[in-house]
Structures are given as structure tokens and as C-alpha cells.
Amino acid sequence: MLEIDQPSPERQAQAREQVSIWRNRAFVLVFSSYSFNLLGSTFHSIALNLWVLQTTGSAKLMSLVLITHLVASMVLGPIAGTLADRVDRRKLMLTSDWIRFGLVGLIALCMTIEATPFYVILLLTALVAIVSALRSPAFQASLVEIVGKDSVAPAVAAITIADNMIRIGGFAVGGAAVALFGGAFAVAIDASTFLLSAILLLLAGQFPYQSSRQQSQEAKPTFRADFLEGFRAVWQNTFIRSIVLLLPLVMFFFLSTFMLIQVMAVQVWRASPFVFGLLEACIPLGYVVGSFLIMKWNHRLQKRGLWILGSILLLGPCFIAIAQFDTAPWALPVIFAVGFLFSFSTTIISIALRMNVETDLQGRVFGLLGTLTSVAPPIGLAVFSALSDTFGPALIITYSGAVMLLISMAAFVFMKNTRTLE
Structure with missing residues (x-):
């Protein structure tokens, strides 16, 4: 499903000409x-x-x-x-x-x-x-x-x-x-x-590619009109609407589940401080490696929508697998994979938004996304903490992974504009 296509000669020439x-x-x-x-x-x-x-x-x-x-x-x-x-x-x-x-x-x-x-x-x-x-x-x-x-x-x-x-x-x-x-x-x-x-x-x-609207001397709409236009644009553009719905959900489940993995490391795996430190480092390390590969493979990545949804799809099974381990060392490679997959989903989403949303609208899109993604994790942490205290972290991690799998499958079916994104 996920592939890296070889670039055409035209794209190779474009990559050589592009200034670093x-x-x-x-x-x-x-x-x-x-x-x-x-x-x-x-x-x-x-x-x-x-x-x-x-x-x-x-x-x-x-x-x-x-x-x-x-x-x-x-x-x-x-x-x-x-x-x-x-x-x-x-x-x-x-x-x-x-x-x-x-x-x-x-x-x-x-x-x-x-x-x-x-x-x-x-x-x-x-x-x-x-x-x-x-x-x-x-x-x-x-x-x-x-x-x-x-x-x-x-x-x-x-x-x-x-x-x-x-x-x-x-x-x-x-x-x-x-x-x-x-x-x-x-x-x-x-x-x-x-x-x-x-x-x-x-x-x-001054920025070299300053947007035409900010350079224009023409009269601008009122602040209220621009504010409302941002919400209308998000609602009417199916791609933006899909991302605004999907990314906060990913943040909700990802950060909340990672918190429970930390709880599981202490309560279930009885991880030593050294192993716990390795566990803490696995997610950011995987994220950095994923981002580095995206930067290196920029002109070779095709079908970006499949990379986004495929990465989210694989997060669910990874969380389910982590919940089944009896000791922390066995879980470390999977936790690293979680950070790697999270990078490929969120980083490519960020790139896709900048590539497919009008420059003069990006402030409003990123402002709304910033609001939603800042609200989702604290709510998730509160809910998941309460559930973990009652049912234990392993069970809640398993259910979280299952729900993420269902969400990603639904996204594949219903978010066609995201799935077919080049």
C-alpha cells in the first residue's frame, strides 16, 4: 500500500535545480x-x-x-x-x-x-x-x-x-x-x-514569497468577515475539513495512549530507570528519524494521502501489540515504530496543508488546528487516566489501539480527498 516511486527524469532535474x-x-x-x-x-x-x-x-x-x-x-x-x-x-x-x-x-x-x-x-x-x-x-x-x-x-x-x-x-x-x-x-x-x-x-x-493579499493595497474585508470566511473555507473544503477532524483525533489517542504506556512501564513492567529512560526516548527518536527520511525523500514520495492514512492505520495495531508485552525491553522497538509512524502522519499532514491550502488562508487554518490540537490531549489524558485507574493501563491501551484502527479504516473509506492526495 505504501510505496516510494522512483522520480521521473523531469522531477530529478527539478530536484537538482532546486536551491537547498x-x-x-x-x-x-x-x-x-x-x-x-x-x-x-x-x-x-x-x-x-x-x-x-x-x-x-x-x-x-x-x-x-x-x-x-x-x-x-x-x-x-x-x-x-x-x-x-x-x-x-x-x-x-x-x-x-x-x-x-x-x-x-x-x-x-x-x-x-x-x-x-x-x-x-x-x-x-x-x-x-x-x-x-x-x-x-x-x-x-x-x-x-x-x-x-x-x-x-x-x-x-x-x-x-x-x-x-x-x-x-x-x-x-x-x-x-x-x-x-x-x-x-x-x-x-x-x-x-x-x-x-x-x-x-x-x-x-522581508520574506521572498510574501502572499499577494498582504502585498495588496486594496481595501480588505472586515476582521469579522475574514474570521467567518476561515470557518466557511474549512467547512466547504473537504480536504481541510478532513484534516481538521482527523488530526485532533490522532493527537487525542496518541498522546493519551503514550501516557498509559508510561504508566504500564511502572505498574506492570516494573521497568528500571534506565529502561524507562529508553522508553521515553523511543518516541521522539522515532519521530526525528521519520522526519529526517521525509526531508531526504521529499521528491520521491508519491501518493501522500496513503502515507498519511497508512501511518495512522498502523498505529492502532502497534498500540494493541504493546499492551500484550510482559516486559518493557520487548516493547521498545514497537514504541520506536509508533514515534516513526506518528512522524509520517503528522509531518506529511503539515506539508500537505501548506501545499494545498491558499497562502492567504493558512493562518486561519493553522490557528483553528492549533486550538483543536491543544484541547484534545488534556481531555484525553483526563479520560484515559480515570479509565486506567479503574480497568488497568493494558486494557485501555488495547481499546485505544482498536478505536484508532476503526477511525483510520473509516478515514480510508470516507475521506477520499485525503486518500487520493498526491
């Missing part, structure tokens, strides 16, 4: 900006949460910080996406970086003043979350403007690899910085990453 993304100055600078930005966001999250827990001893207050970020992503996704389709996306990202540099620096200052009420920290955190939510769809939608459609696949794969590595490293570095230097200094370091991100964006200059 690493020779695209704008991409290299924006990619570096994104990396510092993501490091800052990850670093900020762990550093602030640890500081709250250390200074207040309250898990509830730490949860309140997490909920603040979640609510901002949920509420502002479509609004931020609409804004990203109306203004210069580079300027929107720049504004976000400058504001967060100031806000996070102010948080670090407040953390050094013992009399600062907690609600001030929480208010500043909410503002940081709001500004961060405005940046995300602007970046996602600007990739085509930076590299052009011909180079979207390797650019998305490169960003995916960096995303995983930075998230893992960011949590580790953030925790170490709090332990070594204290929360306030760690958050001050975090503020500097947003400053670096802004400087790199300035150096990148």
Missing part, C-alpha cells in the same frame, strides 16, 4: 529565530512552574499557570489565525517577540521582589500566553512565503526535527537552570531567547 533550504538566507534566519523562540517557550514553562512549586509548595497554583496557557491557546487560535492572514506575518512575529522579551523580563524582576503578589505573576503569564498564541499561526502560515511551495517538505521536516530536539533539551536545561541559578535568573535567561529571536527576524528581512 540551507542556502535560503531568510529560511536559515527564521529557522534560527524559531529555534530560540521555542527554546524560550519551553524553558519558560518549566522554569516558571518549578519556581512556583518551590516558592509556594502548591501544586494547584502550578496547575493554574498551566491552565492559563491552555485557555489562551484554546480561545485565541482562530482569532490569531485571522490576524495572521490580514497583516504582515513577519511584523506580527517580531511584535510578539519584542513584547514577550519585555513581559518575561518583568516576570523575572517580580520574582526577585518577595512582596510581589502571585496574581501579578499570573497576570503577566497570561499576557505572555496571549502574545505567544498570536505568533504561532503567523509562523506556521509564513513558511510558504519564506521557502516557496517547492521547498515546503524539507523545511517542515527540518522544523519538526528541531521542534522535538529543542522541546526535550529545553525542559532539561530549564530544570537545570532553576536548580543551579534560581527561578528569577533562569526566567531572565529565558527573556533573552525572545530578544535573540527578534534580532534574527530583523536580519531575515
Whole structure:
């Protein structure tokens, strides 16, 4: 079902003529900006949460910080996406970086003043979350403007690899910085990453393939009209509608099931710390390997819709198989395969959206997707945790895999536009 077709001579010539993304100055600078930005966001999250827990001893207050970020992503996704389709996306990202540099620096200052009420920290955190939510769809939608459609696949794969590595490293570095230097200094370091991100964006200059609508001087529709147009476009375009339905479901089951695999490793397999660490590394390692292969095979991948649905289809049996193992070492290769398959489904979805959705609509599409994919995992974690406490992790993992298999089979039957995507 899944195949890699040999490229035609025409496509081979096109691949040779195509300029590497690493020779695209704008991409290299924006990619570096994104990396510092993501490091800052990850670093900020762990550093602030640890500081709250250390200074207040309250898990509830730490949860309140997490909920603040979640609510901002949920509420502002479509609004931020609409804004990203109306203004210069580079300027929107720049504004976000400058504001967060100031806000996070102010948080670090407040953390050094013992009399600062907690609600001030929480208010500043909410503002940081709001500004961060405005940046995300602007970046996602600007990739085509930076590299052009011909180079979207390797650019998305490169960003995916960096995303995983930075998230893992960011949590580790953030925790170490709090332990070594204290929360306030760690958050001050975090503020500097947003400053670096802004400087790199300035150096990148205007994006080479800026969308025609943003370049136009003609009168634009109202914000409300653009906002509603985004929802209409998602509903009327069968491909976009399929992805908006499918991707949050995949995130719901994937992340929730992976959490139960961790529970199973402790409760059922009695995994040693070393084996548990290997288990934790298998998913991101598989994801990075999958993304690297996508970047390398960009011009050889055919029938992308089958790659997307086939990868999702195979996730279900992998989860069912993992639930049947008695010890963790036997499960490690299958867990690696899960990360690999998850990469092939989500990364190719990201590429397909950029290739098949109008550039001037991508902010709204990615804004809506960001909202749905940020809401689905916490709901799944809550539901799956409760079920696992009652019935045990192995049974729930098995049922999760079976439901994922049914969903992917239904997608093969009913999502023709996705299945036939080239």
C-alpha cells in the first residue's frame, strides 16, 4: 500500500535545480529565530512552574499557570489565525517577540521582589500566553512565503526535527537552570531567547514569497468577515475539513495512549530507570528519524494521502501489540515504530496543508488546528487516566489501539480527498 516511486527524469532535474533550504538566507534566519523562540517557550514553562512549586509548595497554583496557557491557546487560535492572514506575518512575529522579551523580563524582576503578589505573576503569564498564541499561526502560515511551495517538505521536516530536539533539551536545561541559578535568573535567561529571536527576524528581512493579499493595497474585508470566511473555507473544503477532524483525533489517542504506556512501564513492567529512560526516548527518536527520511525523500514520495492514512492505520495495531508485552525491553522497538509512524502522519499532514491550502488562508487554518490540537490531549489524558485507574493501563491501551484502527479504516473509506492526495 505504501510505496516510494522512483522520480521521473523531469522531477530529478527539478530536484537538482532546486536551491537547498540551507542556502535560503531568510529560511536559515527564521529557522534560527524559531529555534530560540521555542527554546524560550519551553524553558519558560518549566522554569516558571518549578519556581512556583518551590516558592509556594502548591501544586494547584502550578496547575493554574498551566491552565492559563491552555485557555489562551484554546480561545485565541482562530482569532490569531485571522490576524495572521490580514497583516504582515513577519511584523506580527517580531511584535510578539519584542513584547514577550519585555513581559518575561518583568516576570523575572517580580520574582526577585518577595512582596510581589502571585496574581501579578499570573497576570503577566497570561499576557505572555496571549502574545505567544498570536505568533504561532503567523509562523506556521509564513513558511510558504519564506521557502516557496517547492521547498515546503524539507523545511517542515527540518522544523519538526528541531521542534522535538529543542522541546526535550529545553525542559532539561530549564530544570537545570532553576536548580543551579534560581527561578528569577533562569526566567531572565529565558527573556533573552525572545530578544535573540527578534534580532534574527530583523536580519531575515522581508520574506521572498510574501502572499499577494498582504502585498495588496486594496481595501480588505472586515476582521469579522475574514474570521467567518476561515470557518466557511474549512467547512466547504473537504480536504481541510478532513484534516481538521482527523488530526485532533490522532493527537487525542496518541498522546493519551503514550501516557498509559508510561504508566504500564511502572505498574506492570516494573521497568528500571534506565529502561524507562529508553522508553521515553523511543518516541521522539522515532519521530526525528521519520522526519529526517521525509526531508531526504521529499521528491520521491508519491501518493501522500496513503502515507498519511497508512501511518495512522498502523498505529492502532502497534498500540494493541504493546499492551500484550510482559516486559518493557520487548516493547521498545514497537514504541520506536509508533514515534516513526506518528512522524509520517503528522509531518506529511503539515506539508500537505501548506501545499494545498491558499497562502492567504493558512493562518486561519493553522490557528483553528492549533486550538483543536491543544484541547484534545488534556481531555484525553483526563479520560484515559480515570479509565486506567479503574480497568488497568493494558486494557485501555488495547481499546485505544482498536478505536484508532476503526477511525483510520473509516478515514480510508470516507475521506477520499485525503486518500487520493498526491
